[in-house]
Amino acid sequence: MKKLLIGNEAVARGLYEGGCRFISSYPGTPSTEITEFAAKNDEIYCEWAPNEKVACEAAFGASLGGVRAACAMKHVGLNVAADPLFTLSYTGVNAGMVICVADDPAMHSSQNEQDSRHYAIAAKVPMLEPADSSEALEFSKRAFLLSEEYDTPVLLRMCTRIAHAQSIVGFSEPLPLPDKKYTKNPEKYIMMPAYAKKRHPFVEKRMNDLRALAETSDFNKEEIHEGAQIGVITSGTAYQYIKEVLGDSASILKIGLVNPLPVERIKNFAKKVKRVIVCEELDGVIETHCRSIGIEVEGKSLFSQIGELSQSSVAASLGIKHQGGYSLDENLPVRPPVMCAGCPHRGMYYTLAKNKVTVIGDIGCYTLGAQAPLCAVDTTLCMGASVSGIHGFNKVQSGEGSGKTVAVIGDSTFIHSGVTGLINISYNNSASTVVILDNSITGMTGHQQNPTTGYNIKGDPATKIDLETLCRAVGINSVRVVDPYDLDECDRVLKEELAKDEPSVIISRRPCVLLKYVKTGDPFVVSGDKCRSCKMCLKLGCPAISMKNGKAHVDPTLCVGCGVCVQLCKFDAIHNSGGSMR
Amino acid sequence: MNGTKNIMIVGVGGQGSLLASKLLGRLLTDEGYDVKVSEVHGMSQRGGSVVTYVRYGSKVYSPIIDMGEADFIVSFEKLEGARYTKYLAENGRIIVNTQEIDPMPVITGAMEYPSEILGKLREMNVNVDAIDALSLAEQAGSAKAVNIVLMGRLARYLSISREKWKEAIAAIVNKKFIEVNEKAFDLGFGYEE
Numbered sequence: 001m002k003k004l005l006i007g008n009e010a011v012a013r014g015l016y017e018g019g020c021r022f023i024s025s026y027p028g029t030p031s032t033e034i035t036e037f038a039a040k041n042d043e044i045y046c047e048w049a050p051n052e053k054v055a056c057e058a059a060f061g062a063s064l065g066g067v068r069a070a071c072a073m074k075h076v077g078l079n080v081a082a083d084p085l086f087t088l089s090y091t092g093v094n095a096g097m098v099i100c101v102a103d104d105p106a107m108h109s110s111q112n113e114q115d116s117r118h119y120a121i122a123a124k125v126p127m128l129e130p131a132d133s134s135e136a137l138e139f140s141k142r143a144f145l146l147s148e149e150y151d152t153p154v155l156l157r158m159c160t161r162i163a164h165a166q167s168i169v170g171f172s173e174p175l176p177l178p179d180k181k182y183t184k185n186p187e188k189y190i191m192m193p194a195y196a197k198k199r200h201p202f203v204e205k206r207m208n209d210l211r212a213l214a215e216t217s218d219f220n221k222e223e224i225h226e227g228a229q230i231g232v233i234t235s236g237t238a239y240q241y242i243k244e245v246l247g248d249s250a251s252i253l254k255i256g257l258v259n260p261l262p263v264e265r266i267k268n269f270a271k272k273v274k275r276v277i278v279c280e281e282l283d284g285v286i287e288t289h290c291r292s293i294g295i296e297v298e299g300k301s302l303f304s305q306i307g308e309l310s311q312s313s314v315a316a317s318l319g320i321k322h323q324g325g326y327s328l329d330e331n332l333p334v335r336p337p338v339m340c341a342g343c344p345h346r347g348m349y350y351t352l353a354k355n356k357v358t359v360i361g362d363i364g365c366y367t368l369g370a371q372a373p374l375c376a377v378d379t380t381l382c383m384g385a386s387v388s389g390i391h392g393f394n395k396v397q398s399g400e401g402s403g404k405t406v407a408v409i410g411d412s413t414f415i416h417s418g419v420t421g422l423i424n425i426s427y428n429n430s431a432s433t434v435v436i437l438d439n440s441i442t443g444m445t446g447h448q449q450n451p452t453t454g455y456n457i458k459g460d461p462a463t464k465i466d467l468e469t470l471c472r473a474v475g476i477n478s479v480r481v482v483d484p485y486d487l488d489e490c491d492r493v494l495k496e497e498l499a500k501d502e503p504s505v506i507i508s509r510r511p512c513v514l515l516k517y518v519k520t521g522d523p524f525v526v527s528g529d530k531c532r533s534c535k536m537c538l539k540l541g542c543p544a545i546s547m548k549n550g551k552a553h554v555d556p557t558l559c560v561g562c563g564v565c566v567q568l569c570k571f572d573a574i575h576n577s578g579g580s581m582r
Numbered sequence: 583m584n585g586t587k588n589i590m591i592v593g594v595g596g597q598g599s600l601l602a603s604k605l606l607g608r609l610l611t612d613e614g615y616d617v618k619v620s621e622v623h624g625m626s627q628r629g630g631s632v633v634t635y636v637r638y639g640s641k642v643y644s645p646i647i648d649m650g651e652a653d654f655i656v657s658f659e660k661l662e663g664a665r666y667t668k669y670l671a672e673n674g675r676i677i678v679n680t681q682e683i684d685p686m687p688v689i690t691g692a693m694e695y696p697s698e699i700l701g702k703l704r705e706m707n708v709n710v711d712a713i714d715a716l717s718l719a720e721q722a723g724s725a726k727a728v729n730i731v732l733m734g735r736l737a738r739y740l741s742i743s744r745e746k747w748k749e750a751i752a753a754i755v756n757k758k759f760i761e762v763n764e765k766a767f768d769l770g771f772g773y774e775e
Contacts, residue, residue, distance in 0.1 A: 004607045004617055029623055108622045132618075132645075165620035165645035166607055243643040312648040325650030325668040326706055332665055333693040335685035337595065337630035368628065373690045446623065538690060543629050546684040547691060555684075557725070 001171045007162040010133035010169050011072075011100055012037035014140030016044060017174045020070050020098070022062035023047070024055040026416065027445040028074030029109040030163040031102035035072050036448075039457045048448055048457050051383070051416040052077035056084045056099060060153075063097040064189065066180040068144050072100040075116050076382065080417070082119065085153070087191050089123045090199040092151035092206075095180040096144030102158040105281050106308040109444070111363065111382065113307070115282035120155050120259035124203050126210050127155040127259040128219060129236045133167040139219070139256065141175065148178065150206055150213075157258065159281065161237040161308065211260045219256035220265065224272060225249070231273030233266065233286055233297070237309070238279045244311040245320060250277075261289045270295045277302065277318075281309050339368045341544040342520060342560035344510035345437050347484035348408075349376040350540055350564070351491050352435075357404050357498070360393060362386035362418070364410040365443040365512075373541045377408070384409070384417030387434055391421065394430045403498045406506075407434045412442035412450040415465065419474065425503045426475030433497050433504045436467060437484075440511040447515065471505045478504035485510060487567045513560055521561025522577050526552045530573035537565040537574065586639035588647045589736070592666045593658025594683050595632045601754070602656070602729040603634040609750040610638040613742060620645040631662055631685075654739065656732050658715075659683050664699045667708060676708060677735050679715040679728060711735060718769040724759070727766035734770025744771070 005013070011034045015023065023046045025035040039046035049055035055071040062069035073081060078101045085099065101119075104110040120127035128143055130136040136158065143154040187195045214220060228251040234242050235255040242252065253269045255261065266289075270276045278287040278299035287299030302317040303309060315322040339346055349369040352359055353376040361367060361377035362385060370377035381389065386407035394405060409418045414436050425432045442448040449455045454464035471479045478500055482493050490508070497504040511518050523544075531551040538545060544558035545565060552573065554565075566574045589606065591599045600621070607619045615638040622632070635647040649668050655676040657663030663678040670676055678700065687693040703710050713735055719727040730751065737747050748764055755763050 002611075004611045004619065032623075160622060161620060161645050164623055165618055167618045167642070167645070168611065168616065237645070240643040240645060310646055310648050311644045311651075322648070323650040323671065326670055326708055328664055328667050328702065328706070330664070330696060330702070331693075332661060332696060333685045333687040335594065335629075335631040335662070335665075337628035338686055340596075340629060365628065372686065372692075444628075535691070541686065541690070543684075543686070543689065546689045 002168055003171070004166045005133050005169050006033060006164055006166045007130070007133045007136040007158055008033035008164070009037040010136040011140045011156065011158065012041070013169070013171060014137035015070050015098065016041055017137070017172060018096070018098075018141035018144040019068045019175045019177045020044060020144065021067045021177070022059065022069040023071065024049045024058035024062075024069075025072040026050070026052045026055050026077060027442055027448040028077045028102070029445055030104055030160045031072045031074045031077070031100060031158065032445045032448065033163070034100055035457070046457050048450060050451055052081040053083060056081035056088075059097055059099070060084060060088055063093045063095045064182060066095050066178070066182050068096045068178060070098040070100060072102070074110065075101060075103045075114050076110065076112065077101070078116055078119055080383070085119065085125070086123045088153045089125050089203055090191055090196055091189050092202075093147055093153060094182060095178050096147035097153045098140060098143045098147060098156055099153055100140070100156045100158060102160070102163050103282070104160050106160070108160055111380065113282060115285065116155070116157050117258055117285045118283070121285070124207050125152050125155055125259070126150065126257060127157055128256060129157045129258045130162060130256070131236050131239045131254070132162065133165070134169045135256065136162060137169050144175070150210060152206060155259075157236070159237055207260055211263070214257050214260055214262035215265050217257055220262060221254045221256070222269060223252040223254070225251050229274045230277060231269055231275070232277045232279055233269070233290065234279040235286065236281065238281050241309050241311050241314040242279050245315045245318065255286060258285070261286060263293050266290060266293065266295055279303055279309070279314065336371060337368060338371070338541065338543050339365065340513060341542055341558045342513035342562040344439050344484045344508070344513065345369060346374075346540055346542065347487055347564050348435060348437060348490055348508040349374045351487060351494055352376045352406060352408070354491070355494060357406050358393075360386045360390040360405065360407045362407070362409040362413050364413050364437075366408060366410055366437050369408075371541070373539055383413055384421055387414070387418040387421030388424060390432045390434065391425045391428065391430045394432050403431075405432070406494075406498070407432065408437055409434065410443065411436060411438040411440065411452045411467065412448075414467070415451050419470065422471065422476065422505070423474045429503070431501050431503060433506065435506045435508055438467060438507050438509040440509075441515060443512050447512070467507055476503050476505050478502060479507065480504070481507045481509055483510055484508045485562055485564055487564065513562070521563070523556040523559035523561055524554050524563070524566060524574050525556075525577045526554055527573050527575065530571050532571050532573070534570070536568045536570065540565055540568065586637050586642050588652045588671070589636040589654045589656065590647050590652045590666060590669055591634040591636065591656045591658070592662045593632055594662065595629050597658045598726060598729045599632060599634050599658060602733055603636055604754055605730075605733055605750055606636045608754055609742060609746060610636070612746070612750065616640060616642045618642045618645045631665060633666065654736060656736055658728065658732065660699055661685065661696060664696065664703065667703060670708065674709065675711060675739060676703065677711045677713065677732060679732060680712050681714075681716045681728075713770070715770065719766055722766035722769055723762040724766075727762055730763045730766040731770035734767035737767070737771055
């Protein structure tokens with residue numbers, strides 16, 4: 001059967017065909033759909049874990065228990081899961097285990113563009129990198145055999161342009177399931193010094209064995225064209241751009257097993273051409289390897305290590321003229337992503353901006369509150385850093401900043417790694433105020449359930465973690481809940497909590513307006529004769545409100561009737577078009 | 583570069599370009615082409631400028647379309663059409679929905695929505711096909727059918743029979759909406775400026 005699939009769906013199919021029966025993941029663009037598609041297959045147990053470390057360890061547990069297992073995460077998620085990864089390299093696996101990691105060159109939806117290949121090198125585990133959906137399926141399937149044969153977790157590296165690009169794949173028969181009963185084996189599975197010392201030589205031997213595999217494996221492929229002067233060593237999406245630009249005019253060594261890299265194969269390839277070029281996205285990993293084995297190559301001197309490559313950038317780097325386009329000499333207004341009309345975060349952000357508080361931010365849709373006109377966020381680092389960060393900030397601000405700073409964090413991010421920071425606030429006592437923006441879903445990645453929503457990945461009812469009880473349990477005495485659509489309430493509670501000389505939590509609670517079960521209201525309209533053009537309503541940064549012919553105008557196709565703007569209008573110019581509010 | 587045809591779909595996050603690219607992907611795969619469809623999920627979908635690349639031919643390599651390469655740009659919004667015109671190949675064609683959606687710099691008053699966009703494109707000898715897809719979609723029975731109206735317009739320029747298009751539409755849209763979408767397709771296809 002031939003189908004057009006995004007890379008992530010192909011990975012989900014490949015994991016299934018590879019006999020995977022357990023997947024634990026935390027959502028993160030561009031990796032999320034791997035687990036979402038796998039969850040549609042009833043033969044695979046799938047779950048959303050609270051974070052990537054838990055997901056990776058759960059997958060290890062399943063492997064130990066004798067079932068092929070996987071976890072999926074974005075590149076920064078692997079930072080969170082790095083702790084188990086490095087020692088998993090020592091224990092190895094029982095049944096096969098695959099860790100899918102999706103990099104985001106050009107940062108379409110990320111805070112950095114780190115190159116995950118460094119993890120494979122540092123943790124001494126093999127890494128596969130597909131170049132399209134068909135390979136995504138094949139590599140994820142074969143990864144389990146590699147994992148079991150070499151007793152190692154296997155990293156599968158995706159990137160945005162592979163994960164979210166659809167190309168044609170063929171399905172095939174699943175592998176037979178392994179017969180791997182759990183048997184106690186302390187020297188393999190208990191990594192305390194005495195045993196770990198014995199495992200380290202195994203890890204080094206395994207890497208040598210894998211290096212030998214890299215010399216012959218068909219994960220790496222050569223395309224030799226007689227008479228070609230240029231030889232390109234490449235991998236992943238960079239391979240596609242090279243083929244687009246050079247076609248059959250260059251010989252190619254396409255690397256699918258990106259760690260460990262072959263030695264003799266590269267040397268032999270280099271002998272066949274006059275000029276060896278390494279084309280890879282982000283860092284010069286293959287290039288550095290080539291130099292270390294004495295092969296003279298050109299790489300990052302030609303191609304940028306910043307952002308994504310493309311056919312035009314590759315062509316330009318190679319001195320080949322690429323077709324130009326029309327240029328419209330006009331300064332067009334940009335269209336950055338924005339918080340949606342009716343977004344429950346908006347009311348709280350307006351309140352924070354109005355009170356001129358310093359906001360230690362976090363990772364999620366609500367990072368968008370940093371943009372004009374709200375400009376309500378001061379810093380964003382990584383998952384959970386708001387709650388940990390405000391503590392340090394407040395500890396050193398003694399007096400001045402105290403009472404003027406809040407941390408903001410979403411419900412899913414709070415469970416991911418905010419709760420440990422809150423324990424620190426409580427235990428080491430800073431009078432910090434944490435605002436949990438509880439929209440009852442993991443929003444930015446496209447509506448995944450989490451431990452606070454009461455549903456699991458299948459949409460079945462699950463234990464619902466009660467945020468108020470959780471916050472109180474870690475020692476926060478002042479826990480308040482507000483409705484972010486009620487600006488007066490938000491303002492009053494914020495002022496009260498900031499004035500307190502103790503840790504406090506404000507839960508700003510209203511479900512994401514895009515959730516199917518959320519009932520939206522009729523759009524509001526502006527009475528032109530009442531509008532004084534004061535532009536107060538524009539301070540919300542709502543995409544539904546703009547000025548038309550000098551008066552405020554509500555776009556009826558976007559407005560969901562949240563009523564927040566109504567509360568800001570001093571002239572009662574914004575009113576219901578009919579029907580009930582909210 | 584190698585005989586591959588390139589179609590870009592551009593618009594504002596949330597306008598429903600996903601269904602359009604799904605329709606095209608299905609149709610072109612059924613026609614026996616090698617096909618790649620590429621889009622970006624996540625943050626950029628929150629009301630930001632969004633792009634989908636559809637490429638087809640005997641063998642497609644790169645998943646993206648670069649500047650000067652698009653044979654067709656189907657723009658769901660006027661300003662976005664202007665923004666991506668630089669991706670249009672010489673003698674390419676841009677199909678523009680005349681609907682305007684204000685971006686944040688316009689909403690905050692920092693900038694104005696550019697006027698005369700279509701005129702300026704025509705001055706540059708760009709092949710512009712402007713169409714009020716929203717009105718036609720409403721005429722078909724649903725404002726949400728803007729995407730299918732625009733696909734109907736695109737169909738005029740591709741050598742794939744209307745029957746094939748309709749089969750693909752019937753295969754991917756909810757049964758309840760097949761009639762509305764077929765009507766939207768016809769209105770888009772037959773519309774004259």
